[in-house]
Amino acid sequence: MSETLPHLRSELIAAGQFFHARGWVPATSSNFSARLGSDEILITSSGQHKGRLDDSGFLRADLNGISLDAGKRPSAETGLHTIMYQRDPAMGCVLHTHSVNATVLSMRLDAVTLQGYELQKAFPGITTHEGQVVIPVFANSQDIAALAVEVGQYLDAHPATVGYLIRGHGMYTWGASVADTLRHVEALEFLFECVYRQLLLDR
Numbered sequence: 238m239s240e241t242l243p244h245l246r247s248e249l250i251a252a253g254q255f256f257h258a259r260g261w262v263p264a265t266s267s268n269f270s271a272r273l274g275s276d277e278i279l280i281t282s283s284g285q286h287k288g289r290l291d292d293s294g295f296l297r298a299d300l301n302g303i304s305l306d307a308g309k310r311p312s313a314e315t316g317l318h319t320i321m322y323q324r325d326p327a328m329g330c331v332l333h334t335h336s337v338n339a340t341v342l343s344m345r346l347d348a349v350t351l352q353g354y355e356l357q358k359a360f361p362g363i364t365t366h367e368g369q370v371v372i373p374v375f376a377n378s379q380d381i382a383a384l385a386v387e388v389g390q391y392l393d394a395h396p397a398t399v400g401y402l403i404r405g406h407g408m409y410t411w412g413a414s415v416a417d418t419l420r421h422v423e424a425l426e427f428l429f430e431c432v433y434r435q436l437l438l439d440r
């Protein structure tokens with residue numbers, strides 16, 4: 238990888254500040270990671286406030302989620318990050334957020350289907366508003382290993398997926414770089430707000 242650990246860490250710290258200003262990472266929710274190398278990631282340690290991260294809030298882990306920094310405990314949801322890096326050597330970043338819109342929609346819908354929105358073009362390979370972008374909703378679980386298997390099976394069957402929701406919990410999205418993944422978070426949050434407002438208008 239061309240990006241150094243300090244650079245990736247500062248990008249993730251800035252992401253947390255950006256998300257917190259928008260209310261997408263309340264309390265100690267959410268977790269962030271970026272690839273450091275072929276078999277190593279940088280990930281937030283468990284229990285950090287993601288709007289107030291500093292250099293100490295991160296650790297290195299292998300692709301099985303084992304801490305490479307003695308005494309530091311990775312996110313409780315590390316398995317949902319490592320599954321993405323294991324699946325794709327080009328995977329550069331995974332971001333998980335807990336916005337109100339993502340959480341509310343996940344309680345009401347089995348999938349969020351996006352169609353007709355110009356902002357769908359924020360995702361890789363999408364060149365028109367005309368197609369459908371489906372964001373699946375998985376049942377929440379405290380068994381992260383089992384949830385990661387379920388996510389992996391879904392992605393095997395639906396490789397163009399750009400993100401997913403976990404019911405009553407939050408959103409995961411990913412990309413080749415931190416910048417790409419930030420764009421995906423921002424686009425999904427905009428689109429979730431559109432879907433939410435449309436549901437209100439349709440009542």
Ligand SMILES: CSCCC(=O)C(=O)COP(=O)(O)O
Pocket residue numbers: 264265266267268281282283284285311312313314333
């Ligand atoms: C207080 S939020 C509950 C845990 C969670 O969903 C989350 O995203 C943060 O967990 P972590 O272990 O990464 O701090």
Ligand SMILES: [Zn+2]
Pocket residue numbers: 266267268314333335406407
């Ligand atoms: Zn979470």
